[in-house]
Amino acid sequence: MTDAGHPRDALLDLVYGELPADQALGVQRHVDGCAECAATVAGYRAVRSAAAGLRVDAPGAGLDSLLHDAGQAARRARRRRVLRWAGPVAAGAAAVLVVAIGMRPPAPARLGPLADSRPAERAGAKEAPEAEGGAGALLASAETKTAPAPSVAPAAPAPAKTSLRPSAKDAAREESVRNRTDRGPAAVAGAARPAPVSSELQPLDKRAAAEAAGRDLDAPARQDALVARKAAAPLAAAQARAEPAAASPVAGAAPAMTRSDDAVSGAVLGGNRTSPSRDGGVVATRPSDEARRAQLYAQLAGAKGAPALPLLAELCALEARLGHRADATRVCGQVVHDAPGTPEAAAAQRQLDLLAAP
């Protein structure tokens, strides 16, 4: 506030050191050239000087009982802290369990004899829809009620055939997709379209003719897939089953659906967004924020010391994004407290500032 050219509020700020240095310099210059403001400032400083005697020592009475109460409160806070982490950890563990159960492929589809898949192969033109339906059903089973279940049952023989299709070519295509994924979702969508050289993309009538002639077009691919399956985790096998369906002519128009483990677990927990994975994974459908949140809590339960910081920092941003104000404040506050001076702490402080903003 200024009064007839005298910065009255600024004089107050100047005397109490609440002005930024550059502004303080300007106000001080004014004071040096203005007798009225100089007298005001001198008066304020005189009062400040005299006010030094207003300080008193606090009485000692009651301090012991206060510190005793504080000690008990601190113990309670520690217990609460443990319990607070236990909930999300249990939820995370449950989510992992659900994913593990949900993603275990039906036994006949994965391990059934090759002969089981033959009828589906001989189904000719119906093969692709069935394959798509099979993979779709599999994904739907993973998505647990987030979408209507396809008409084809997950345990039908058709998926068994498609599950055996992924081959070295598929791996190469996946690699290509992975590379393109890094450039953005649009490139990924393009990559998901079938490559004309892929054997499984031969015209179906040609395949039917070959099969009628007794040739097993899928034998090499099956071998590759078996090798790959031995090396891969069960979730990766499910991913491999899903991939050919997405690449089939019928599914060509659909978005690529290859999934990472996280993505699948995210789908199980209700996440449906598709975006490139940060770690260079194939077209990864990222887990929903809620699923990622559960994962972070689960990971934090196992993290000790420094490795927890990136997890906490991510959780801080995530909780803020989800609008979990109290949790965001708690987690971001912990980041600021645990790692002062780090970029993570700076980012967490920014989140806290945003949370504090009205």
Add this chain to the structure above:
Amino acid sequence: MHRFRVGDGAAFPALVERHRARVFAFVLRLTQDRGRAEDVLQETWLRVVRGAAGWQPTARFTTWVYTIARNLCLDSLRRDQHRAADPLPGDPPDAGSAWSDPERGARAAELRPLLESAVAALPPEQREVFLLREVAGVPFKEIARVTGAPEPTVKSRMRYALEALRAHLGRAGVDSESPGRTAS
């Protein structure tokens, strides 16, 4: 405070050590009654202990603790409105000062009785702003939060308080240039 909130019991004594005397100086001048001020002080810190779990790091601790102390003072004053407040003794037995500049501290000690009566004579809203800024060291922006008044209003009250105190000191012959000396 954050350390205490998450269960570090050793953090609390440090917190008390840092803030308790200032909080007491604030409530003592606000209530103008030593007994009442001691009760308010104890209750303030008990509330800090009990409320630690709900404290958010987004709020400054000083803002929080002085808000508690101020509200308790006002409640206490309202409860005992019928009873005339005892004036502060001119020179209480615990009149120790932690002022770091010995010369300035000595001057301040000389002026203390004069200033005590001048502060006691301030209107309550000016007195609390003056005490929060001068004794408790709370910045104007935080005082606005503690008192619920807009910052310009806080500054306006502070200016009035300072001018009244300056006038009081001036009437007692203390000049502005050297507040330890009386004007000739």
